[in-house]
Amino acid sequence: MRLSQSFIPTMRQDPGEAEVISHRLMLRAGMIRKVATGIYSYLPLGLRVIRKIETIVREEMNRVGAQELLLPILSPAELWKETDRWDFYGKELVRLQDRHDRDFCLGPTHEEVITDLFRREVRSYRQLPLTLYQIQTKFRDEIRPRFGLMRSREFIMKDAYSFDRDEAGAQQNYQRMYDAYCRIFSRTGLQFRPVEADTGLIGGISSHEFMVLANTGEELIVFDPDSPYAANVERAEVVPPPAQEPSELKPLEKVSTPNAKSVEDLCALLNIEASRVVKTLFYQTAEDTITGVLIRGDHQANEIKIQRFLGLHDLTLASPELVAKITTAPVGFVGPVGLSHVRILADNAIAALTDFIVGGNEPDVHLLNVNATRDFAVHDWGDFRQAQAGDPSPRTGNPLQTARGIEVGHIFLLGTKYSEKMGATFLDAGGDSHPVIMGCYGIGIGRIAAAAIEQNHDEKGICWPMPIAPYQAQILPVTSSEAVRLASEQLYDELCQHNIEVLLDDRNERGGVKFNDADMIGTPYHIIIGDKGLARNTLEIKDRKTGEKVLLPPDQVTAWIKNAVTQELVRSKRKEKE
Ligand code: ATP
Numbered sequence: 001m002r003l004s005q006s007f008i009p010t011m012r013q014d015p016g017e018a019e020v021i022s023h024r025l026m027l028r029a030g031m032i033r034k035v036a037t038g039i040y041s042y043l044p045l046g047l048r049v050i051r052k053i054e055t056i057v058r059e060e061m062n063r064v065g066a067q068e069l070l071l072p073i074l075s076p077a078e079l080w081k082e083t084d085r086w087d088f089y090g091k092e093l094v095r096l097q098d099r100h101d102r103d104f105c106l107g108p109t110h111e112e113v114i115t116d117l118f119r120r121e122v123r124s125y126r127q128l129p130l131t132l133y134q135i136q137t138k139f140r141d142e143i144r145p146r147f148g149l150m151r152s153r154e155f156i157m158k159d160a161y162s163f164d165r166d167e168a169g170a171q172q173n174y175q176r177m178y179d180a181y182c183r184i185f186s187r188t189g190l191q192f193r194p195v196e197a198d199t200g201l202i203g204g205i206s207s208h209e210f211m212v213l214a215n216t217g218e219e220l221i222v223f224d225p226d227s228p229y230a231a232n233v234e235r236a237e238v239v240p241p242p243a244q245e246p247s248e249l250k251p252l253e254k255v256s257t258p259n260a261k262s263v264e265d266l267c268a269l270l271n272i273e274a275s276r277v278v279k280t281l282f283y284q285t286a287e288d289t290i291t292g293v294l295i296r297g298d299h300q301a302n303e304i305k306i307q308r309f310l311g312l313h314d315l316t317l318a319s320p321e322l323v324a325k326i327t328t329a330p331v332g333f334v335g336p337v338g339l340s341h342v343r344i345l346a347d348n349a350i351a352a353l354t355d356f357i358v359g360g361n362e363p364d365v366h367l368l369n370v371n372a373t374r375d376f377a378v379h380d381w382g383d384f385r386q387a388q389a390g391d392p393s394p395r396t397g398n399p400l401q402t403a404r405g406i407e408v409g410h411i412f413l414l415g416t417k418y419s420e421k422m423g424a425t426f427l428d429a430g431g432d433s434h435p436v437i438m439g440c441y442g443i444g445i446g447r448i449a450a451a452a453i454e455q456n457h458d459e460k461g462i463c464w465p466m467p468i469a470p471y472q473a474q475i476l477p478v479t480s481s482e483a484v485r486l487a488s489e490q491l492y493d494e495l496c497q498h499n500i501e502v503l504l505d506d507r508n509e510r511g512g513v514k515f516n517d518a519d520m521i522g523t524p525y526h527i528i529i530g531d532k533g534l535a536r537n538t539l540e541i542k543d544r545k546t547g548e549k550v551l552l553p554p555d556q557v558t559a560w561i562k563n564a565v566t567q568e569l570v571r572s573k574r575k576e577k578e
């Protein structure tokens with residue numbers, strides 16, 4: 001491709017709207033442009049990257065026997081009502097009506113549509129196992145679309161669905177997909193880590209997320225440096241502390257704590273550690289009903305765990321007015337003592353605490369030397385807090401560490417959640433009917449591109465891993481003589497003939513501008529052609545990532561590039577097997 005004829009609108013200035021480096025560089029390199037919040041156009045350079053990622057995904061899906069199809073983006077409300085997700089999905093689901101006032105939505109995921117296809121078409125165990133996938137535009141009206149393609153409202157996803165006769169087959173399919181995902185992320189040049197995950201809105205039995213480790217990641221994971229254990233903090237189990245030896249308990253005491261509404265204020269006032277304080281959080285669990293959750297002062301409540309324990313679809317903190325109405329205590333001074341009419345859940349960590357501090361249910365009052373059971377009843381104990389660095393690993397007991405990650409893929413073993421609700425069954429060899437066992441597997445194609453930039457850039461721009469680079473080599477004629485022009489044209493023809501994806505910067509621009517654009521676009525190899533070099537019969541090849549330079553006679557350049565590109569592609573495929 002000749003740059004003079006291409007549509008690659010690079011930007012000299014930093015776009016103000018971009019918070020993370022990948023978003024900034026995609027805009028500056030002319031890969032994407034915003035149309036509306038969370039909605040982007042893929043420009044030619046961006047689309048080339050997307051297509052390369054899709055090709056790798058396709059190859060690996062086909063390799064494990066998944067078959068590609070394409071489902072519609074628009075799906076009828078009736079299907080979503082069968083699984084209750086028409087209501088459950090909430091505002092993320094974009095709903096619309098056709099001219100006959102029939103309800104539809106833009107697919108945020110396709111379990112309903114594929115399960116409907118299955119129940120109409122598949123009858124017998126002989127047609128199983130079956131795995132189908134598509135690469136398609138999804139729409140989710142995210143609360144906080146941000147970071148460009150990382151969290152957009154319209155995005156491209158690969159979603160696959162497996163159908164099996166039995167649990168063992170489904171597990172096998174899940175493992176095959178897990179392995180395919182590892183190959184895909186290795187091949188796209190990402191450093192990643194599979195982690196145990198929560199099943200969220202999709203639901204099901206077990207689930208893994210594939211996290212690209214990056215400081216800008218929105219997800220927090222805990223991992224055990226000495227075992228493969230890693231989990232999203234949303235899901236990470238917290239091992240209950242060992243049981244305490246019974247000890248003499250001090251008598252309950254009231255203490256005046258004027259204006260000490262937060263744990264920090266209280267600790268400063270009483271000169272104590274936050275780990276001695278127990279906070280009481282109230283969630284509204286029905287109309288005019290609240291549930292109290294006790295969490296140690298230095299721990300974070302995990303609302304996903306609490307919500308799952310309570311069997312609720314969503315969880316909201318009770319308003320201060322509702323709390324005041326039911327407990328008669330002002331915000332910042334509520335506690336479990338004397339609240340026998342409110343259901344109280346306590347995190348396991350509280351069981352190891354004695355003589356702790358809670359709100360006194362009166363303005364400016366806390367209680368000292370409080371003890372669970374003696375001073376108030378706990379209705380349910382459980383794991384209600386977020387895991388944090390230093391917690392013991394559930395596998396080895398060693399202290400866990402934390403890291404930030406970008407979720408690029410997510411796989412779920414669904415079981416019969418959808419097939420039972422939608423009547424997707426098959427007949428076994430004896431003629432008995434069973435609900436089919438399903439799995440579903442998603443990958444964010446645009447998010448991979450963004451994550452790859454987060455991991456592969458420097459202050460000058462993107463450093464693409466070869467397998468997803470939009471072009472493999474870029475020719476930079478840096479002086480404007482006829483000899484340079486001819487040498488550039490000749491090399492361009494040769495590289496094209498050898499199927500190297502090459503950009504020729506034939507614009508009438510200064511060398512500095514060409515260097516800057518080539519660095520920003522991130523083409524892995526730059527071939528610099530100038531009069532001085534030609535006079536010595538050499539061209540310079542620069543490796544974008546390492547900055548290493550090689551000088552070669554012009555007639556050896558094509559073979560060198562061809563060899564280097566091939567080797568890098570082969571190496572990326574070899575890595576997938578590690
Ligand atoms: P997240 O927690 O980031 O919202 P999710 O759990 O909702 O993700 P899934 O439903 O598992 O995501 O979707 C499968 C994949 O699609 C994700 O792993 C991610 O790579 C991608 N994806 C999900 N939401 C978005 C989005 N808003 N923009 C871009 N990619 C997305």
Ligand code: MG
Nearest residue numbers: 092140142200
């Ligand atoms: Mg989501």
